Amino acid sequence: MTDATIPPPRGTYRHGDLRRALLQAGIELARAGGPEAVTLREATRRAGVVPNAAYRHFASQQDLLQAVRAAALSAVAISMEQELAALDENLSAAALAKASLRAIGIGYLRFARAEPGLFRAAFGTGPQSGSTSNAEQAGSTGLNPFQLLSLALDRMAAAAVLPPERRAGAEYLAWSAVHGLAMLLINGLLRRMDDQQIESLIPRLLEMVETGL
Amino acid sequence: MTDATIPPPRGTYRHGDLRRALLQAGIELARAGGPEAVTLREATRRAGVVPNAAYRHFASQQDLLQAVRAAALSAVAISMEQELAALDENLSAAALAKASLRAIGIGYLRFARAEPGLFRAAFGTGPQSGSTSNAEQAGSTGLNPFQLLSLALDRMAAAAVLPPERRAGAEYLAWSAVHGLAMLLINGLLRRMDDQQIESLIPRLLEMVETGL
DNA sequence: AGCCTTTCTGGACAGTGTCCACATAGCCGC
DNA sequence: GCGGCTATGTGGACACTGTCCAGAAAGGCT
Numbered sequence: 001m002t003d004a005t006i007p008p009p010r011g012t013y014r015h016g017d018l019r020r021a022l023l024q025a026g027i028e029l030a031r032a033g034g035p036e037a038v039t040l041r042e043a044t045r046r047a048g049v050v051p052n053a054a055y056r057h058f059a060s061q062q063d064l065l066q067a068v069r070a071a072a073l074s075a076v077a078i079s080m081e082q083e084l085a086a087l088d089e090n091l092s093a094a095a096l097a098k099a100s101l102r103a104i105g106i107g108y109l110r111f112a113r114a115e116p117g118l119f120r121a122a123f124g125t126g127p128q129s130g131s132t133s134n135a136e137q138a139g140s141t142g143l144n145p146f147q148l149l150s151l152a153l154d155r156m157a158a159a160a161v162l163p164p165e166r167r168a169g170a171e172y173l174a175w176s177a178v179h180g181l182a183m184l185l186i187n188g189l190l191r192r193m194d195d196q197q198i199e200s201l202i203p204r205l206l207e208m209v210e211t212g213l
Numbered sequence: 214m215t216d217a218t219i220p221p222p223r224g225t226y227r228h229g230d231l232r233r234a235l236l237q238a239g240i241e242l243a244r245a246g247g248p249e250a251v252t253l254r255e256a257t258r259r260a261g262v263v264p265n266a267a268y269r270h271f272a273s274q275q276d277l278l279q280a281v282r283a284a285a286l287s288a289v290a291i292s293m294e295q296e297l298a299a300l301d302e303n304l305s306a307a308a309l310a311k312a313s314l315r316a317i318g319i320g321y322l323r324f325a326r327a328e329p330g331l332f333r334a335a336f337g338t339g340p341q342s343g344s345t346s347n348a349e350q351a352g353s354t355g356l357n358p359f360q361l362l363s364l365a366l367d368r369m370a371a372a373a374v375l376p377p378e379r380r381a382g383a384e385y386l387a388w389s390a391v392h393g394l395a396m397l398l399i400n401g402l403l404r405r406m407d408d409q410q411i412e413s414l415i416p417r418l419l420e421m422v423e424t425g426l
Numbered sequence: 427a428g429c430c431t432t433t434c435t436g437g438a439c440a441g442t443g444t445c446c447a448c449a450t451a452g453c454c455g456c
Numbered sequence: 457g458c459g460g461c462t463a464t465g466t467g468g469a470c471a472c473t474g475t476c477c478a479g480a481a482a483g484g485c486t
Contacts, residue, residue: 180393212425
């Protein structure tokens, strides 16, 4: 992290923490320019190291990108967890379960809008991901975004807000809707919609999911 | 088109139809490998022409990709129109309107599954598209996918299947859900779900949209 | 203290987009 | 019919990318 931004030529031959530095640089590149911006050479440049050095820590550019993806997923999970943490705990189980689902969606969409580059890195199209070890993509609760969603749906089923026969596969429906909206907002039709309209669209979509699930 | 696939070295200096040949090659590249596979050099190679020749017809690689995108969008529109055309016309206006919306969704998802490369080219993430002229991305009815969706929703509103106060912006909700599912199926969580499960998921999602809209 | 394994360097190659100068040939007016 | 103009394609170059191979440096282990 010390020399990740502007490389002060290090005195030691060994970098000492190159893998982390490369990953950090990769994350920043993705933040600024999406997945297509995370390039091996630029990452090594930022780490103050020769391009080939990266190969001691990542098998390929794809491998680095994969690590960045996992980090981005983890950030999404954290965004969700923040929304969940802000929930009023004194609600009935039913209301809390519903609110949890909404919080998940809000956290997801908030992250997509706040960090489109990272979001695209996490979920963007591409030769895509043979799924990294689960731990890398988890938030502070140790759950990845999908698991957080599943948990919320479980609670809804338990509170009978969601009819049990509709529980199976419900994550896919909810995820589809929220993910689709996120994509449209970031680089689809809704890219230039003004914030006010967006703010009114989001609850409407979440409502659609809630009632239509 | 004649020499787009295996370039028989042409006798004439002029190609004659290079723009079309390049676009055709680009479409095939996208079909086989998604947007990242549509490369200027490979397209010119297939057209039997030197790389630089492309610049007489496309301002940049991005520009070529943009043209491929428009063609892919047009193909999506056609897929939707096919589903619409297969509808039973003797239904009540209300039933027909509902069925139209479903047909739109089905057509969209069918295309995504049948032509993932083109679909990703059309809607994939990336520095994305300053929207081409509308005609290029339309189907045989002259409407692009989004306009087809809007039309179906208009019909639903007219038939009072969709409460008029919910009509505004409804395309974004419907599109989000269907688009999100398409993305998940192609290169997301559901990439490896077996066909049977997928087939049961699709109507469920469409039902969610219909009832939740 | 001396090896030896890991980490980083140096140099190379193929592939990409794109720029510049040049060659060709189709077309247009004479 | 013929000469020039301009659209179109060629050739060569450059910067950038990922990746391979061989070697050097420097930790750490015995």
